Amino acid sequence: MSLQFAGKTALVTGGGSGIGRATALALAAEGALVTVSGRTEETLKETVRLVEDAGGSARHFVADVSDESMVEATVRAAVGDTGRLDFAVNNAGYDGEFQLTTDYSTEMLDRMIAVNVRGVFLSMKYELRQMVAQGHGSVVNMSSGAGLVGVSGFSGYTATKAAEIGMTKSSALEVAPYGIRVNALCPGLVDTPMIATMDPNEEPMKSIIAAHPLGRIADANEIADAVVWLCSDKAGFVTGVALPIDGGYSVP
Template identity: 75%
Template sequence: MNQQFAGASALVTGGGSGIGRASALALAAEGALVTVAGRTAETLKETVRLIEASGGSARYVVADITDEAQVEKAVDAAVADIGRLDIALNNAGYDGEYQLTRNYSTDMLDRMIALNVRGVFLSMKHELRHMTAQGAGAIVNMSSGAGLIGVPGFSGYAATKAAEIGMTKSTAVEVAPHGIRVNAVCPGLVDTPMIAALDADQRTSLDAAHPLGRIARAEEIADAVVWLSSDKASFVTGIALPVDGGYTVP
């Protein structure tokens, strides 16, 4: 079977669950040696087990992306075997909970900024040290449809996801001369255990908010990550790609 990432190295932050795990599995299925990073060893180990059970290659590293030294450790681990970093998915983040702006928790906002803004910035900073030296690479930042439109009750989250898009676009222009592409994916709602726990009426309402009539599967977001990381997207950089069933269209 032809694997488009055979011999490539990939790093996935927030790789222990959800979109991060689905993306790590998808990248590994295409032949990449995947390093998954996050704060919880048990979930990272399970991602590695699933990849290896499918015939892929993976490792994990425990790292908090708000700590620059730990980010550097995770990036260096991804580079260790083959001396390069070809693909990076900066997926780790925090979405918080519904709160009106007038009541918004400052602590929750600070945590969002630390993970969604500082964490993505630090990840790109250290990924680009290697990618610039090698003159190639693809970075995908996991933003959100909330970074593209107004979402009442999630003003802090929307602000940080819009910041991710701004970092993506600015960095894409900066590193294009070095053969590096930087893009963002902006999912709508994705089917997660939290969503699965909702009652039937709540789930129906969420599905109906998407013109395609349902929310996404994590694997569908992973497909976008794979495409943006691949040579099939070789002339694509600096975009914020909605993968949201039309949620941000109206």
């Protein structure tokens, strides 16, 4: 453990499970004080407990990223009395269900836009305000390999994840003069609680797994490791990138 982030603060939205929890643990293991946010207090408290059991420091804040006042309050809570926000990982997202475009639920699409597009936009709005004021920072948006390619049955999801990439690139250009970096990660299928409920021997899971040339799905820790790298000085010249972590899924 290098503790390369000692004395620094981080915010992870959607930090109660899956990639968000793994990311919180990874950032805390490097010395960061991590604030995890999300809608379910029970899972957030469990993430905090796991971080503390591992010797790290964390706190939680209950919020819905589609609510602007909650997002603003979340960023204030993450800054706390430190006066800084070094890293922000916008991981909160809504996946929805497999539905062909002709049958796609408008309500499901609206929820995806509220969380995946509005939520990331609002999060960056207040995170970047803080980072510009302090003159440094790194933002990582959790997009998806689905934002890089088409995925049958997930047109709404792919649309919102592509939108996250567009927001990442535009924001990266805006804040580059302040020394702030904004990047996106584009995971393929990841072993998370949501995936655990799906039968790998049935469609569409079977075909999605087969579409990963490495022949497996990712572990959440592999995605978290990429977040740590993007936040670190080792990625100091990387901004505006949509980085696939997908076992070859998005290779043409």
